[in-house]
Amino acid sequence: MNPSLSEALTERGFDTLTPVQEAVGDPALTDRDLLVSAQTGSGKTVGFGIAIAPTLLGEDPRFGPAAEPMALIIAPTRELAFQVRQELDWLYGRTGAVVASCVGGMDARQERRALERGVHIVVGTPGRLRDHIERRALDLSGLRAVVLDEADEMLDLGFREDLEFILGAAPESRRTLLFSATVPPAIAKLAETFQKDAHRVSTIDSSRQHTDIEYQAVRVAASDSEHAIFNMLRFHHDQSAIVFANTRAAVNHLSARLTNRGLNTVSLSGELSQTERTHALQAMRDGRARVCVATDVAARGIDLPNLNLVIHADLPTNTESLLHRSGRTGRAGRKGISALIVPPRVAKKAERLLKWAKINAEWVVAPTADEIRAQDETRLLADPAWDETITDEQSVFAAKLLEQRSPEVIAAAYLRLYQSRQAAPEDLLPPDSKPEKREPRDFGPSKWVSLTVGRGNRAEPRWILPLLCRAGDLNKDDIGAIRVQESETFVELKASSVDGFVSHLGDGGLLEDGISARVLDGVPTFAPQGRPPRDDRSRGDRSRGDGPRGDGPGHKGGPRRDRPEGDRKPRDASDRPYKPHRDKADGPSDRPAPKPERKPERPPRETGPDAPHREARGPRTDGDSRKVADKAGRKPEGKFAGKGPRKDPAPKPSANDTSKRFVPPGGARKPGGKPGGKPAGKFARPGGKPRRAGEGGKDAPRRDKRD
Incomplete structure (x- = not known):
């Protein structure tokens, strides 16, 4: 092991290494790619820090000047990335290593400035690392080692594409170390793609997993x-x-x-x-x-x-x-x-x-x-404060307490102070206990009160209850059933609370906001709580019965009731003529439209060799100009022209043709001199242009401008 790392471990209190740390630190695996599976909490972070040290430092105790990163550590979460950086800071503290972090949620500009100044080791999350690579802020040309910490978690979080992009951008000569608690098929496939002859290291014993x-x-x-x-x-x-x-x-x-x-x-x-x-x-x-x-x-x-x-x-x-x-x-x-x-x-x-x-x-x-x-109590008796040395100030105050109180009183007061700082524990039910069913509340003797507000005034129990509590000085235990009727509301009150409620009423039993109350002698008669009638619809009533919905026809809740024969009209079994729907644009009609006369049925058409020859129908004479056979002009586009002789198209209408001009009653008049469709002008006369002398008028003749 590098001497700088060995000294850092000794200062940290490491007497021995964990199995995974010893396995990855084997000198025979210095240049090999590693696929490491170890249980959580086995010291994997320090393990891969030891594993990549020979690749980064060789025999040198310290790093040279910082430039492009030499190692890249990829973690799935920001918290884990920061933790890995803290571990590497003390592990490589004596080597002069510059460690930078690149994680999502932090200022990317500061990270880019740190990368520009030069680093030896970069720790980051996949998304932010890919962003820096695409922006050319992270140069991987000098990379010697890549470590994927918690690789299975990164795949579960959907970082596969980012990992493939980062590993694809790294030099092929780098070492790749994958650390994971488990090695599912996805991790094995990733290792097969991006590792070269990886050595498998496993320190997981299923029979002794998490023995601590x-x-x-x-x-x-x-x-x-x-x-x-x-x-x-x-x-x-x-x-x-x-x-x-x-x-x-x-x-x-x-x-x-x-x-x-x-x-x-x-x-x-x-x-x-x-x-x-x-x-x-x-x-x-x-x-x-x-x-x-x-x-x-x-x-x-x-x-x-x-x-x-x-x-x-x-x-x-x-x-x-x-x-x-x-x-x-x-x-x-x-x-x-x-x-x-x-x-x-x-x-x-x-x-x-x-x-x-x-x-x-x-x-x-x-x-x-x-x-x-x-x-x-056990924690109190084992508190280290009992073994601490008593100071002079504490001794003086203790003597003062003993002068005023007995030791038993002082100890009891201290115990109460200690317990007051602790939250009271909860009383638990047995694990197999079932929730008890709530018994109906015994309301006791009661009286009924009538309020002058009902369903027609949008009365609801959710605002009647607080109204009674506020204006009648009651609480919810004093109020029983609330029955909202159409024009009034009945409320059940405890008999012991009625007198107090009445004393808070105003003149005429006024409760609040125009609502009055009066005490009833007995139990009121409640109207049936039926469903309010539905609005009339255009389709009419769906039920012929007079009872509730369950009595209607077609409902499975009850039998269908027969109507008296005298009320039932016989149905016409013959065919009915077609009845067109009335256009909505015609407006509503108070009476139904008259039925059209029944169209006579056409006789069946005779077919076969003995059927009489039918002559072709001639042109229509009912005034329909759209389908007159001898009308000039071509057929509309998209329709057959027919088998008859083709006729010349109709000539275009001419402006000189006065046959279709509109003639007002009384005969045609001379136009007023203005173009058609334009106003005659502010000073125009109703008759158009003024009639001058020589034209049958009285006005002076117009002078020629050349004169």
Whole structure:
């Protein structure tokens, strides 16, 4: 191993390497492509950092001046990319390596400026890396090694095209290392395409997978899922935890509920911005938050320190998701608990999921309130504060307390202060309990009140109830049934509340807004709550019966009622003539249109050799000029001209032809001198041009302009 990396590992506290780190650091594999499958939390990030060191540094302890990137690390999510960069920063800290990140959601201009200054290692997500390559901001000509971290997750997220583009743009002489928790056929095909004689490294033992994780299947009642999650977080109060949900809405809901109960909670989902997600992870790392509620975006590669509890609020969708979620705990040799919340409706699904994942989980119940209080006492007695040295200031104040109070009173007060800082645990139902049926409420003696508002005034119980509570000084327990009628509303009140209600009425029993109330002596008579009549339609009534819909003809709810024979008209069985529909443009008609006379039937046509010869019909004489046979002119386009002799086309109408001009009554008059269709002018006379002398008029003759 390179001495610079060995010193960095020693400073970090690494005494021994994990199996995957030893396997990829084998000197015999220095120039080989690697396909590595290792379980989550086995130290793959440090492993591929060790594996690519000989390719990047050789025997040199330090890098030379930064220029084009020598190594490219591709991660599926922004959080994992930032985590990989942090790991490489301390691992290559003594080598002078310049590590840059290129991830979505961050400022691309700053990333381009960093690439222009020169880098040795680039860590990024597929989409942003492809964007920089297409913009020629990322030069891959000097690339020596490419690492795909969590390659199976990148394919699941739909990054296949981006990965193929990036690997296709890299030099063929580079090393390609694929790290994945599982190796499905898609990963094997990708390795076959872009790797050369890859060496397979696998450190997964199905019989010992996640041996540092204790799996629990927690049975809870149908309505106690959230309460069980809270009790588990309270029972493990001194440890950090992550709660997984399947949707963003569930993350937001659960995060708000836990925060309201006094737990320092952050959320992590895809709808958050990169800054919000970074702050959430940092709050978990520095201890400001103890619980992280997240979707599966945090299930891959995220390493949160001292995370000892993983709770699956919603069951994972598959075994891979279960293993990756649970892999957030039990990392680097630490122990952890992975608990699945199992209400009765998903019990069978949980059993199948654990069976397919080959996990032997312990079926337990959630911690009870008494167990949580006992755990609080145990933590209090084991608190390191008991062993700390007492300062002079504390000694003086303790002596003052002992002078005023007895030790027992002081200890009890301290215990109350300690318990007040902890949220009270929940009382849970037995896991096999069923929700109790609500018994009808015993209202007791009551009286009825009539209100002067009904269905015709759009009265509804949803606003009558608050009106009674507000104006009559009642609460909802004092009000029973509300029956809205057509013109009034009947309300049932407790007999003990009637006097108080009446005392709040105004003159004449005025309640509010013109609504009056009066107390009835007995139970009112309610009108049947039938369906309001429907508007009349053009098709008429569909039912001939007088009863409800169930009595109508054709309805399966009841038999069809017969009409009296005297009311039924005999039906004419003969053929009826065609009746044309009235045009809507004619407007409505108060009386039906008269029936046209029945057209006589045509006699059947005789056929055969003995049938009489029928002469061709001549031209029509009923005035229809459209189909007169001897009319001049050609046939319309697209129709046959016929077998008769062709006639000359009709001449075009001439302007001199006065046969079709309009002649007003009284004979034709001389035009007014203006062109047809134009006004006669402002000073024109009704008769047209003025008549001058010599033309039969009295006006002076017009002088010639040449005179």
